[in-house]
Amino acid sequence: MSLAFAAPAGAEDKADVSEARLHADVEKLVSFGTRHTLSSQTDPRRGIGAARRWAEAQFRASAKACGGCLDVVTPETMVSGRRIPEPVRLVDVVAIQRGTERPNEVVIVQGHIDSRASDVMDATSDAPGANDDGSGTALVLEAARVLSQRSFPTTIVYAVLSGEEQGLYGGRLLADYAKQQGWTVKAVLNNDIVGGSCGSDGYCDDTHVRVFSEGPRADATDKTRAAARRFGGENDSPGRNISRYVAALAGGVQDDLAVRQIWRADRMGRGGDQLPFLESGYPAVRFTVAVEDYDHQHQDLRTQDGVTYGDTVDEMDFPYLAKVTRLNVAALAALAAAPLPPAPVADAAVKTWTDVTWKPVAGAVAYNVWRRRTDAAEWEAEPVAARTPETSIKLEGLRGDDWILGVSAVAADGSESPVAAAVPGGGFGPLANGD
Structure with missing residues (x-):
């Protein structure tokens, strides 16, 4: 497909992405000690509540810088489940940049702010969550800073989600909010673990980002499934075609980051906040690093048998995170400028x-x-x-x-x-x- 297929964002957008700001934002997120969903919501310096309020303040600063172009909202609900034994208040932090022509057409960029240690129920130990998913949260905040300086015919939603590690609760909350608002969601770009370039086995790749997309649709009906078996469609979900779109766009953004399309809804045996959107019938993909480092995610801070564990800032690759952020910015700008795809x-x-x-x-x-x-x-x-x-x-x-x-x-x-x-x-x- 020709690169003219999807016009990239202007050069000013790409230049405005700041590696230094991304680094500072991840450092700040780590400073909250733990951002576990069951951690304190009231402590002014430690826990999920303090982190959430800081993210909201960043969105409000971006709104002030663009003359009030962002509406900042905090959808919330009470949740409980297998990893939430007692009901807890769950809050997403969302900034809405409304389109000038068709404000109900929406593209969403999101990352989750919560973190965890080895025990998913441990709400007190330090859980820095630098790459998982401070990187995605920082990307979302940076995209809002950059793109809020422009206007688009359709709406961009910047979302910092809670409760991912406990069961994708923040993604479900935002998907439900989108339905309540009557939004026509044309794309969801979920960014989860997007700031590292080396794996736990020493293999490194800083020239690719993986984009995961579903094949058969999660919301398919019996009628749709039967028709797809006869006439095709297992490789043409909306998410799959968003993946192709972003891959075609990447070369026009920068010459040292390409998309490796992964034709799965998520990694094997794992999940992310794009899944609740897919279940609701909204097109969604997941961005994640080309190679994961399992020693530095979902791990208590420790050194064991000469190996250092824990999701810390020093294990990240910020030039790589800046490249993934530029690609997201370009994709958001292209999608927000374009009409909805038809239904042929x-x-x-x-x-x-x-x-x-x-x-x-x-x-x-x-x-x-x-x-x-x-x-x-x-x-x-x-x-x-x-x-x-x-x-x-x-x-x-x-x-x-x-x-x-x-x-x-x-x-x-x-x-x-x-x-x-x-x-x-x-x-x-x-x-x-x-x-």
Whole structure:
């Protein structure tokens, strides 16, 4: 796919990402001792409450710097569960940069602020949580500082989530909040463990970031699953096409960080705050390091058999975190400038051509029609039909059995959406009522 497919953020955005600020923010988060969800909510210096209030103050400072362009809200609920034996107050810290034209169209960037030690129920021991997930929280705060200096036709939501380590509670809270607000969520970029480049075995890679995306949709109905088995769609969830979009964008942002697409909803046997969004039918992906260091996450601070354990600042790679932040900033800017993807339908039954149809999309002046072989990983480099103002097309001689078709929407300034595939479940809206 050509890099023109997704216009990157301006050079000023990339230049404005500050490695020094990212480092300072992670240092500050670590200074709270522990940010465990069950730690103190009232202590002014230690625990989840102090950390949360600090993050809120950072958002409010960014709001002041942009003349009030950010609305800061703190959705909350009471939660309990297997890792929360007694009900506890759970709070997310959220800054909303409302779009100038279509404020209900939303792209979300998020990271979780809570941390843990070896025992997931240990709410008192020091749990620095530098990389997991001070790195993601710092990325979100930095993205808000940078992008709040610009305006976009659609809304960007910057979210610092709580309760991830206890069971993805903050992600569920924000997904529910999005539904309550009536938001049309076109993408969620979850950043969790994005600030390190070496693994616990000594293997290092600072030139890739992994982007995880689901295949079959978490919210698929029996009808959708049956249709996908017959007609395809297992490799074309909205999240999968967001992953392709970000991968195509990366080379235009910087020449020393590429996306390694991982076609799984998350790492093997593990989870992240993108999962509650997927279960609600919202397109979501997870950014995480190319190689994880298991000695320096979910570990008590200690030295054992000559090995140092614990998620500390000195084990991080801040130039790498700055690169991942720049890519997120570029992806957010591109998505916030673009229309929603259409929801195309392809008809090629018993004929030597393919008809593709879709409904008009707000903010779009034209559409690109894409194709790829059914066994190909990526859309072809150029659209099969470019910049058509119509909402249907007859592709003569294209035998639809052999192809996956998709459509992207193009705004007047050339900003382009991700591709939505013309397969069961390929549209970017939640599935409901057997659709």
